[in-house]
Amino acid sequence: MPTRRTPKPQTSKPRGRRQTSEARPYHHGDLRRVLIDAALQLAAEGAEVSVREAARRAAVSPGAPFRHFSNRDALMAAVAEEAQRRFRVEIEAALADVPPADPLARFRAFGLAYVRWAMRNPAHFEIISTGRYFAHGSSAELTHDNSELVALTERMLAEAAAQGLLRSADLKRVQIAGRALVYGFARMNLDGHFPRWDVAEGEIERMAEGVIDLFIAGIAKP
Amino acid sequence: MPTRRTPKPQTSKPRGRRQTSEARPYHHGDLRRVLIDAALQLAAEGAEVSVREAARRAAVSPGAPFRHFSNRDALMAAVAEEAQRRFRVEIEAALADVPPADPLARFRAFGLAYVRWAMRNPAHFEIISTGRYFAHGSSAELTHDNSELVALTERMLAEAAAQGLLRSADLKRVQIAGRALVYGFARMNLDGHFPRWDVAEGEIERMAEGVIDLFIAGIAKP
DNA sequence: CCAATATGTAATCATCGATTACATTTGGCG
DNA sequence: CGCCAAATGTAATCGATGATTACATATTGG
Secondary structure, X not given: OOOOXXXXXXXXXXXXXXXXXXXXXXXXXXXXXXXXXXXXXXXXXXOOOOHHHHHHHOOOXXXXXXXXXXXXXXXXXXXXXXHHHHHHHHHHHHHHOOOOOOHHHHHHHHHHHHHHHHHHOHHHHHHHHOOHHHHHXXXXXXXXXXXXXXXXXXXXXXXXXXXXXXXXXXXXHHHHHHHHHXXXXXXXXXXXXXXXXXXXXXXXXXXXXXXXXXXXXXXXXX | OOOOOOOOOOOOOOOOOOOOOOOOOOOOOOHHHHXXXXXXXXXXXXXXXXXXXXXXXXXXXXXXXXXXXXXXXXXXXXXXXXXXXXXXXXXXXXXXXXXXXXXXXXXXHHHHXXXXXXXXXXXXXXXXHOOHHHHHHOOHHHHHHHHHHHHHHHHHHHHHHHOOOEOOOOHHHHHHHHHHHHHHHHHHHHOOOHHHHOOOHHHHHHHHHHHHHHHHHHHEOO
C-alpha cells in the first residue's frame, strides 16, 4: 500500500457547484488536465511516465485515469499534444523578432529555436518526436501544430527562392535536409551522442549555431 | 506454464567436453550468445525485447538470463554491441567499392550506407542510437566500433581538405553537421515522420541520396 | 575422484497496465 | 424539489515483467 498523501476523510458534504479553485470536492475538478500536467512533470523530471504515478500525483486511485484515457498511449498522446503546442508557441515567438523580409534569417532563427527548445525540454521533445503517439491518439491538434511548423519553413524557402537566394530549385529537398539537420542535431543531444564527439555541454548551443550557419551557407547562392 | 518447446527429458549423461553443436546438454551450450540472438531477433520482429521472452525462446527459465546479465540493460548493451558491430561491418563493406583517392565520394558513400542500414534495420539502429546502453553496459567494444566510424569520416574530411575540396576549414563542424544530417534523416524514417512530409515509402532512399548530395554540394568548394 | 564453481530452476516480490463490479456525485427533467 | 441516468471515482483483481533468493545440478581443475 504505497504512498497515500491526502487523507481526505472529512468534508463528505457537497460544495457549491462547479467552482474551479476549491478544496477538492471529492469528485476531482478536472482530472484529465491534472493527469496530463502530472505526466508532463514526470517526463521533465526524467522519470518514466506511468499511469499509476500520474494517478498518485493527482491523489486518485490507479484506475481513475482510465475514465479519461482509454490506455497509457492515449494519455501520452494528450501529453504530446500539449508539448507540441508549447513547442510551436516558442518557435513562433522566436520568429516574431526576425524581419519577414529576410527569409534566410528566419530559416536560421527557426532552426536555432528548434534546437534550443529540444535541448531545454529533452523529454518533451522526445515525446513529440517519437511518432508513436501520432498513430494511436491521432489527435487533430497534434497533427495541426506539427504541419503548421512544416508550412512555416516551406513558406520561408519559397520566399527565399522568389528572391533568388537559393542555389537549388528543389525546395522540398532543401526543406527536408534542413529538418533532418536540426532534428538530427537535437536527437544527438537527446541521445547522449555529444560526449562521444568531444563536445562539452556548454558548447552544444554554439555548435548548433555553427552547424546551421554552415547549412545555410551551403544552400545559399554564393 | 507457457510454451515449453524442447522436451529434453532423455540424455541425462554428459556428452564430450565443450563441443559447440550438440544436442543441448542440459546446461545450455552458450546461453549468453543465444539470449543476445533471441533479443536481436525480437527487436527485428518489432516486438518489445523482454528478458523473459528471450529466455522463453532459449527454452530456459525466467531467472536464467540473470546469470549472464545483471539486468535487462546489460542484455540490451550486449545486443547494442552486436548490432553496432554489424553496422560497422556493413559501412566498411560499402566503402570498399569507392576509390580511396576521392574523399568526397567516400563521404557520400558513407552517408548512404549509414542511412540504408538504418532503414533496413530500424530496431537495431534504434538500439545503437539511444545511447542508453552506452552508459550502462559501457562496453569497450561498442565504444570502439563507434569511434572507428567517427574516425573514418574524420579522415575523409581531412583528406578532402588537404585536396582543397572544402569551403570551410572547420572540419569538426562539417563532420558534425554531416552526421546530424544522416542521423536525423535515419531517425525521421525510424520515428515515422516521412508520411507527414508526403514522402512515400519507396521514395525515401532516393530522397536520402538527394539530401546527401545537397549537403556535399554545400560544403564543396564551387 | 571430489569439491568448488558455474549455471540453471522454482518460488516469490513489487510494479505496471488494464478490467470489472461497485459506489458516489452531478446534472437534467418532470 | 426530487429522482434517475450518466459521469466519475474506488477497490479488487489479473497477467506480464524485472528482479532476488534458496536450492539443484553440471563442469572442471586440483
